[in-house]
Amino acid sequence: MNQRQLPLLPEPTLRRLPWYLAYVKTLLGRGTEYVSSTAISKALNVDASQIAKDLSFLNLKGKTRIGYEVKALEEALSDFLGFKATHKACVFGVGNLGKALILDKGLADYGLQIVGGVDTDPALAGSIVEGVEIVAPDELQAIMDRHNPSVAILTVPAEAAQEVADSAISAGFSAIWNFSPYRVKVPRNIALANTSIYAHLALIYNRLDRF
Amino acid sequence: MNQRQLPLLPEPTLRRLPWYLAYVKTLLGRGTEYVSSTAISKALNVDASQIAKDLSFLNLKGKTRIGYEVKALEEALSDFLGFKATHKACVFGVGNLGKALILDKGLADYGLQIVGGVDTDPALAGSIVEGVEIVAPDELQAIMDRHNPSVAILTVPAEAAQEVADSAISAGFSAIWNFSPYRVKVPRNIALANTSIYAHLALIYNRLDRF
Numbered sequence: 001m002n003q004r005q006l007p008l009l010p011e012p013t014l015r016r017l018p019w020y021l022a023y024v025k026t027l028l029g030r031g032t033e034y035v036s037s038t039a040i041s042k043a044l045n046v047d048a049s050q051i052a053k054d055l056s057f058l059n060l061k062g063k064t065r066i067g068y069e070v071k072a073l074e075e076a077l078s079d080f081l082g083f084k085a086t087h088k089a090c091v092f093g094v095g096n097l098g099k100a101l102i103l104d105k106g107l108a109d110y111g112l113q114i115v116g117g118v119d120t121d122p123a124l125a126g127s128i129v130e131g132v133e134i135v136a137p138d139e140l141q142a143i144m145d146r147h148n149p150s151v152a153i154l155t156v157p158a159e160a161a162q163e164v165a166d167s168a169i170s171a172g173f174s175a176i177w178n179f180s181p182y183r184v185k186v187p188r189n190i191a192l193a194n195t196s197i198y199a200h201l202a203l204i205y206n207r208l209d210r211f
Numbered sequence: 212m213n214q215r216q217l218p219l220l221p222e223p224t225l226r227r228l229p230w231y232l233a234y235v236k237t238l239l240g241r242g243t244e245y246v247s248s249t250a251i252s253k254a255l256n257v258d259a260s261q262i263a264k265d266l267s268f269l270n271l272k273g274k275t276r277i278g279y280e281v282k283a284l285e286e287a288l289s290d291f292l293g294f295k296a297t298h299k300a301c302v303f304g305v306g307n308l309g310k311a312l313i314l315d316k317g318l319a320d321y322g323l324q325i326v327g328g329v330d331t332d333p334a335l336a337g338s339i340v341e342g343v344e345i346v347a348p349d350e351l352q353a354i355m356d357r358h359n360p361s362v363a364i365l366t367v368p369a370e371a372a373q374e375v376a377d378s379a380i381s382a383g384f385s386a387i388w389n390f391s392p393y394r395v396k397v398p399r400n401i402a403l404a405n406t407s408i409y410a411h412l413a414l415i416y417n418r419l420d421r422f
Contacts, residue, residue, distance in 0.1 A: 009417050018410035022369045022392035029370050044394045082416030100311030110409040111416065151415060158233045159240050175415045181233035183255050191418035193411040198321045199229035200404040204362060204386045205293030205322065206220050207402035 006082065013054050014081075019044055020051065021077040027070050036067030083111040088149035089177070092164050093156035094119040094134050097179060101153060102129050112151065116143035140171050151175040158182035217293065224265050225292075230255055231262065232288040238281050247278030294322040299360035300388070303375050304367035305330040305345050308390060312364060313340050323362065327354035351382055362386040369393035 009017075023043055027035055037055065041048035055068070060076045062068040078084050091098045094117045101107065102114050117134040119125060125136035135143060143149065152168035154161055154176060161182035168176065175191035178184050181199060186192045220228075234254055238246055248266065252259035266279070271287045273279040289295050302309045305328045312318065313325050328345040330336060336347035346354060354360065363379035365372055365387060372393040379387065386402035389395050392410060397403050 006417055008421065011414065014413045014417055015410060018392055018407060018413050019394040022394065022407075026370045026393065043396075045396050046394075081413040082419075083412070085416070087412075087416065087419070096311040096314040100307040103307040106409065110412050112412060150419060159237045175419050177411065177415055181229055182237065183230040183233065183257075185254075185256050191415045191421075193414045195406075195408055195411045196229060196233075197406055197408075198317065199226060200388065200406045201294070201298075201321050201323060202225045202229050202292040203222065203404045204388060204402045205296070205298065206217055206225055208293075208298070208361065208386050210219065210402075 006080065007057060009057060013057065016046060016050070016054050017057075017077060017081055019046070020055070021074065021081065021083075024070055024074045024077065028074055032070050034063075034066045034068065035070050035073065037062070039067065083109065085111050086113050087111050087151055087175075088113050088115045088147055089151035089153050090115060090140075090143055090147075090149045090168075090173070091117040091132075091153045091155060092119075092168060093154065093160075094121075094124050094129065095155060098153070098155035099129060101155065102132050114153070115147035115149050118143075137167070140167075144172055149173065151177055154178045154180055154184070156180060217291065218268060220268060224268065227257060227261070227265050228268075228288060228292055230257070231266070232285065232292065232294075235281055235285045235288065239285055243281050245274075245277045245279065246281050246284065248273070250278065294320065296322050297324050298322050298362055298386075299324050299326045299358055300362035300364050301326060301351075301354060301358075301360045301379075301384070302328040302343075302364045302366060303330075303379060304365065304371075305332075305335050305340065306366060309364070309366035310340060312366065313343050325364070326358035326360050329354075348378070351378075355383055360384065362388055365389045365391055365395070367391060 020040055023040060037048045037051040040051050058076045058080050089112050091101055091114055114132055117132055118137055118140055119134055120137060124134050127134050150173060152173040154164055156164050158180045161178060161180040162184050165176050165184040165186060169190055176186055178194050181196040183194055231251055234251060248259045248262040251262050269287045269291050300323050302312055302325055325343055328343055329348055329351055330345055331348060335345050338345050361384060363384040365375055367375050369391045372391040373395050376387050376395040376397060380401055387397055389405050392407040394405055
């Protein structure tokens with residue numbers, strides 16, 4: 001990667017900064033020119049001093065009384081979070097979710113380009129989905145040679161997740177984005193995000209109809 | 212809802228319990244009969260005492276030296292997390308992700324049944340996707356009357372998320388499952404899960420190629 005090194009940020013900050021970005025993008029769409037951390041705080045229900053602290057990681061100064069310039073804040077956040085760089089990814093498991101991610105134009109705005117797919121289904125291997133080549137697991141090397149992707153997206157069944165993560169790491173991937181409910185283990189030098197969407201249902205059900 | 216009331220659990224526990232469930236399901240597939248919290252701890256990199264504490268919320272006793280019966284643990288976890296009940300949901304925004312969720316058979320194993328979809332695109336309203344009726348926003352009431360769904364799944368663009376959440380709550384939804392990067396605000400009596408998949412990319416990029 002040619003990308004310059006970003007400061008290593010605490011996970012909670014990394015979870016909040018994209019909220020600010022999404023809000024600031026909305027303001028941009030409305031033509032708003034300036035925004036204060038107080039206004040962001042009100043809109044998102046996040047403590048204003050927390051927001052000021054989070055934004056202090058960026059090299060960006062707000063003006064007293066006026067706040068941050070919306071356009072500059074949007075660019076600084078997007079750049080700082082790595083969304084302006086291009087990171088190449090490969091989808092492991094081209095089922096409904098895998099296909100949806102390949103079709104999703106939104107990922108490009110967040111710096112992710114899917115350059116290949118891997119599936120054990122012989123009917124899928126060799127096919128092209130939205131311009132993206134799908135191969136059998138034993139042909140992964142061809143995609144590595146051609147595109148050198150760094151992010152392995154796991155949209156495989158839970159019982160296959162650890163094995164697929166291990167083989168992706170062996171093949172040279174340096175990040176695992178795991179959508180399966182299985183919590184995979186990776187070596188310390190591998191970036192990992194567990195995005196088990198089903199797990200969030202537990203949170204909803206436990207809070208549902210309680211009040 | 213006829214469902215009995217579950218104890219209100221802390222969010223971190225609600226995030227970990229589904230990991231144990233996914234692991235236990237894998238063991239079940241392999242024909243393993245008993246598992247100890249130490250074994251779960253090793254497989255998932257979670258502190259064994261934390262696991263024992265989390266599992267103490269369930270009415271299930273492990274046996275000394277042998278551990279938990281895998282089948283009983285799977286059933287207790289699945290039931291406890293609300294995955295054995297049926298919760299009806301409606302998808303707002305039937306784009307790639309919305310469609311993928313409608314097509315996803317896995318959601319049923321986690322207690323979610325999608326009974327309708329809403330989209331502003333006149334080409335989509337009136338169509339049927341995998342047996343699920345898609346309607347225009349002003350026809351939502353018909354779906355409420357027929358199915359009485361409780362969970363509103365937001366797969367709309369970020370700039371529309373808050374407005375759609377507000378109107379879903381007005382229409383009678385008691386839970387919001389938000390997939391957009393925009394952090395929506397809801398009243399205290401509404402269950403909410405923010406599942407912004409793009410935000411997780413920030414986490415990956417910040418850790419990538421650092422070691």
